[in-house]
Amino acid sequence: MTKDTSDGSSELPVIHGEIHICNDKITYVGDPRFAPSADWDREIDADGNIIMPGFKNAHTHSGMTFLRSYADDLPLQNWLYDKVFPLEALLTSEDIYWCSRLAIMEYLTSGITANFDMYQKTDAIVRASVDSCYRTVLCGSVNNFVSSVEELEQNYLRYNNYDPLISSQLGFHAEYTTSEELLHGIADLSHKYKAPVYTHNSETADEVSDCVKRTGYTPTVYMERLGLLDHGGGGFHCVHMTEEDLDIYKEKGLWAVTNPSSNLKLASGIAPLTHMLDKGISLAIGTDGPASNNCLDMFREMFLTTALQKVTEQNASAMDANIVLRMAASNGAPAMCLPDCDCLAPGKQADLIMLDIHQPNMQPVNDVSKNIVYSGSKQNVLMTMIAGNILYENGIYKIGEDPERISAKVNETIHRISRS
Incomplete structure (x- = not known):
């Protein structure tokens, strides 16, 4: 998990911890031993993957x-x-x-x-x-x-x-x-x-x-x-x-x-x-x-x-x-x-992503941030969350509309106006 680096430091620290989200906000980031207890609607095991600001x-x-x-x-x-x-x-x-x-x-x-x-x-x-x-x-x-x-x-x-x-x-x-x-x-x-x-x-x-x-x-x-x-x-x-x-x-x-x-x-x-x-x-x-x-x-x-x-x-x-x-x-x-x-910190918006570091292009993990920039790709995006809502997870869209219908509508648009 990447953490708040808004202090202007050049390095991008990675911590092993957990993140808590309530409604659209982040409420806790850090060591599980010091995390407040709560009853969650859903608990996600990130399995060692990277959670970072979107x-x-x-x-x-x-x-x-x-x-x-x-x-x-x-x-x-x-x-x-x-x-x-x-x-x-x-x-x-x-x-x-x-x-x-x-x-x-x-x-x-x-x-x-x-x-x-x-x-x-x-x-x-x-x-x-x-x-x-x-x-x-x-x-x-x-x-x-x-x-x-x-x-x-x-x-x-x-x-x-x-x-x-x-x-x-x-x-x-x-x-x-x-x-x-x-x-x-x-x-x-x-x-x-x-x-x-x-x-x-x-x-x-x-x-x-x-x-x-x-x-x-x-x-x-x-x-x-x-x-x-x-x-x-x-x-x-x-x-x-x-x-x-x-x-x-x-x-x-x-x-x-x-x-x-x-x-x-x-x-x-x-x-x-x-x-x-x-x-x-x-x-x-x-x-x-x-x-x-x-x-x-x-x-x-x-x-x-x-x-x-x-x-x-x-x-x-x-x-x-x-x-x-x-x-x-x-x-x-x-x-x-x-x-x-801008970052993962209490009070910030829960706009975050999870990246799969278990795929071959992200191994070995010598430097997480450099893996993301130099070898990462869209195939590593497991989850995208905005304002506490998961809109994309494991290849599935949760956006209130059939993706095939969206694509069909856009194809209709270009076919119509390109022949006008």
């Missing part, structure tokens, strides 16, 4: 499951404008509901207990999450084509007081899809509520150079000058960052959320994570959406996060596995404004 998917687009393997092997701008946007315009709320439920199933198999979801028709995302008993943080996706500043504010006020599993943060799609007028409006909201703002940032070299041509500034500097970053937040991807950009991230306490699989698949580049760490910038990990990844798998993201830094730095000791595991399991919580979901 992974946090700090950037994704769940509703894009309908596009998995539909528009591949294309540069980002062609992929986005020629393939993605035209089909997305045909989606209904019901389509996004079923597509989001399919994504949630995949998150559960990967041990992901919360996602930071940027997509349209937030009512459908919320309904899918609540019906699945899944934890979702909504990220605003305002741009010139979808949503508005008024809708962003309505969602922020409504969904932060809607359901314990749902919360909402201010955000917009990207600098290059959002007019300056809209950006001013979002900055005003941020100042009004003293709220962080999130967006795609510096994903490609063209994005940065085009912004410099239009505004005279990189996207990060441009957003900083507009007042969008005054209350924190973060950027997704952050691949092509200047030293000035990184200084702003450090000064403003912004989160850089890396998405290595997507950045490789779209040939966007490799984020300078090692340099960011050296500067003290906070890092988290996301899968990005199932159209650009195409797999919602935190194990693959963790391996790529460390391996790519080793190659780019030409240093096999770069980006230690312990740092990466913390990025995936703990750092995503504060990045997504989920302070009670």
Whole structure:
């Protein structure tokens, strides 16, 4: 069992003990000899397996499951404008509901207990999450084509007081899809509520150079000058960052959320994570959406996060596995404004997973955390619990819907709109 390591230490201690859960909260973690007695609805023998905080998917687009393997092997701008946007315009709320439920199933198999979801028709995302008993943080996706500043504010006020599993943060799609007028409006909201703002940032070299041509500034500097970053937040991807950009991230306490699989698949580049760490910038990990990844798998993201830094730095000791595991399991919580979901400790949310260490890929157990990052996979996820509810266990989903029906609904969606 991993324990609370929120003191900032680099190591990730493992203890032999037990964990008690009452309703949605953890009530005890530690030595069985000192555990309080209680009458349990269920007692689970973990058989020496690992119980740890669930992974946090700090950037994704769940509703894009309908596009998995539909528009591949294309540069980002062609992929986005020629393939993605035209089909997305045909989606209904019901389509996004079923597509989001399919994504949630995949998150559960990967041990992901919360996602930071940027997509349209937030009512459908919320309904899918609540019906699945899944934890979702909504990220605003305002741009010139979808949503508005008024809708962003309505969602922020409504969904932060809607359901314990749902919360909402201010955000917009990207600098290059959002007019300056809209950006001013979002900055005003941020100042009004003293709220962080999130967006795609510096994903490609063209994005940065085009912004410099239009505004005279990189996207990060441009957003900083507009007042969008005054209350924190973060950027997704952050691949092509200047030293000035990184200084702003450090000064403003912004989160850089890396998405290595997507950045490789779209040939966007490799984020300078090692340099960011050296500067003290906070890092988290996301899968990005199932159209650009195409797999919602935190194990693959963790391996790529460390391996790519080793190659780019030409240093096999770069980006230690312990740092990466913390990025995936703990750092995503504060990045997504989920302070009670970062570790296993009394009073924290019972968002946790059990990993099978008896399988061959996890033996021998010389170093548990390095096994998880370097050799672990979705096959090791035995159980995923959110808010004290087991939603996935031993290959069985407990999400209130037949998995086959969810898959069928998503297939119906892509077949319909791809022929329109």
